[in-house]
Amino acid sequence: MSQTTEQLYKSDIGDILENSLNGKRPNPEECLRLLKSDDVYLMGLVSGHLTKKQFGKKASFVNNIILNYTNVCITDCKFCAFYRSPGADDSYTLTLDQIEARVKSAWDLFKIRQVLIQGGHNPNLKIEYYEDAFKMIREKFPMVGVHALSTSEIDMIARVEKSSTKEILSRLKDSGLQSIPGAGAEILVDSVKDVISPKKISSNDWIRIMNEAHSLGIPGSATMMYGHVENNQDIVDHFFKITKLQENTKGFMAFIPWNFEPNNTQMKEEGIVEHGSGGIQLLKMIAISRLVLDGLIPHIQSSWLTNGVGMAQLALQYGADDFGGTLIGEEVVSCTGARSTELTGKVIVDAIHQIGYQVEERDNFYNPVSLL
Numbered sequence: 001m002s003q004t005t006e007q008l009y010k011s012d013i014g015d016i017l018e019n020s021l022n023g024k025r026p027n028p029e030e031c032l033r034l035l036k037s038d039d040v041y042l043m044g045l046v047s048g049h050l051t052k053k054q055f056g057k058k059a060s061f062v063n064n065i066i067l068n069y070t071n072v073c074i075t076d077c078k079f080c081a082f083y084r085s086p087g088a089d090d091s092y093t094l095t096l097d098q099i100e101a102r103v104k105s106a107w108d109l110f111k112i113r114q115v116l117i118q119g120g121h122n123p124n125l126k127i128e129y130y131e132d133a134f135k136m137i138r139e140k141f142p143m144v145g146v147h148a149l150s151t152s153e154i155d156m157i158a159r160v161e162k163s164s165t166k167e168i169l170s171r172l173k174d175s176g177l178q179s180i181p182g183a184g185a186e187i188l189v190d191s192v193k194d195v196i197s198p199k200k201i202s203s204n205d206w207i208r209i210m211n212e213a214h215s216l217g218i219p220g221s222a223t224m225m226y227g228h229v230e231n232n233q234d235i236v237d238h239f240f241k242i243t244k245l246q247e248n249t250k251g252f253m254a255f256i257p258w259n260f261e262p263n264n265t266q267m268k269e270e271g272i273v274e275h276g277s278g279g280i281q282l283l284k285m286i287a288i289s290r291l292v293l294d295g296l297i298p299h300i301q302s303s304w305l306t307n308g309v310g311m312a313q314l315a316l317q318y319g320a321d322d323f324g325g326t327l328i329g330e331e332v333v334s335c336t337g338a339r340s341t342e343l344t345g346k347v348i349v350d351a352i353h354q355i356g357y358q359v360e361e362r363d364n365f366y367n368p369v370s371l372l
């Protein structure tokens with residue numbers, strides 16, 4: 001008997017992991033057992049094996065920038081260190097010319113393949129602001145994909161325009177929106193949202209708007225922000241709301257678990273959360289994400305932004321197959337002081353090569369651009 005097989009038989013999650021090796025994903029009750037288990041190394045052996053079976057020793061990444069187009073926001077999430085109230089001295093909103101200048105310089109310097117556009121819930125911005133930006137990017141930089149606006153930003157635009165979210169999505173798609181990021185999900189359980197972001201859209205609304213996007217042919221990613229007031233059962237509920245939608249729509253291209261960073265947030269000030277959840281929890285979340293979503297959501301992203309390049313290398317061994325983006329220009333996590341570093345494609349390529357993997361640069365839709 002190999003040492004790993006022996007470990008599997010001895011572990012209290014051995015039955016779940018054996019099922020995973022045989023192509024059977026954990027059910028909610030088994031997912032809860034995984035979350036309660038300390039056998040992170042064994043989870044990682046199996047999730048890493050499943051990942052290598054699909055992707056070999058290869059990891060992808062995208063050269064991208066983040067355009068945080070405005071920090072004006074009326075939603076006041078307690079976990080956010082980025083937003084400013086309307087009229088605040090240090091509030092800003094980028095003009096169309098500023099957006100063009102940033103995309104142009106990133107294209108010239110890095111040949112980016114994606115611009116990730118996210119900002120506050122700014123009640124002063126009409127839909128034409130977004131339409132003009134998306135059209136300009138797609139017309140002037142046709143190689144750059146537009147991955148933009150969380151479901152809650154879509155909801156804000158619908159409220160400003162007194163229109164439906166589906167109509168807003170349809171107009172934005174016509175002007176160049178290609179996919180939407182999973183932000184705003186946090187944990188898809190309303191008792192959690194009531195504590196950390198009481199003014200934000202409900203879990204059902206997040207699912208409904210994602211469903212509308214998928215039905216219009218706009219794919220996206222799903223995220224999970226853990227490490228605050230949620231419990232293990234909330235995480236299970238989050239996973240299985242995502243899997244249920246994915247089984248119906250197949251619209252999620254990737255899943256990104258990332259940990260809450262408390263510095264400079266109201267939640268830290270109020271003593272609700274003292275510190276981030278750390279590296280072991282990250283590896284556990286990456287491993288469980290692969291086990292629960294294997295064969296259902298194609299890609300699991302490492303979470304380098306809050307955990308650093310070294311942890312992202314480990315995440316690639318524990319179930320992630322995609323490093324994520326270079327995220328040049330990111331401002332939201334940076335406001336917590338948690339951003340590990342400013343990454344370029346070269347740093348990511350070197351980090352992936354260091355662990356003996358090949359690197360695939362990809363585009364917005366996970367199509368290969370080059371193999372390095």
Ligand code: SF4
Pocket residue numbers: 073074075076077080081082083119120121152197200
């Ligand atoms: S997370 Fe987004 S919606 Fe919440 S306060 Fe920050 S900018 Fe506003």
